[in-house]
Amino acid sequence: MVTASSVRSRRRPVRAVQQVHRAVTDSSLAGRLLRLAVSRPAKTAYMVIGTAGLAALAVALVGPKRLEREVIKPLRSAIEPQAEKLWSDSRHLREQIAGLFQSASPSGRERLVKSFQSWIGHFHAT
Secondary structure, X not given: OOOHHHHHXXXXXXXXXXXXXXXXXXXXXXXXXXXXXOOHHHHHHHHHHHHHHHHHXXXXXXXXXXXXXXXXXXXXXHHHXXXXXXXXXXXXXXXXXXXXXXXXXXXXXXXXHHHHHHHHHHHHHO
């Protein structure tokens, strides 16, 4: 049978833990390059470059005329009517927003810009 005193006697003795702290700011060239390589802008650049490379590969494999005939024209004909309708339907709203900016004072324009940026940011996040 295992008792509490026998378990305690089998445990290692408690020692203070030594912590090794590395400097938060690694000023070496390798450290700076590593932080730069894994930063958010660098990752975005990798995605853009990769996407452009894949698009160039698709054009090279399929051919530009076939790509236009089989992908771009059907896509354009499917999207264009909807985009034209949305643009014409939003004319009143666009005129209203333009009127707000024209009638606002310079400081009011700044507040309007910040408000619209916040509003757009809200829809970007969702």
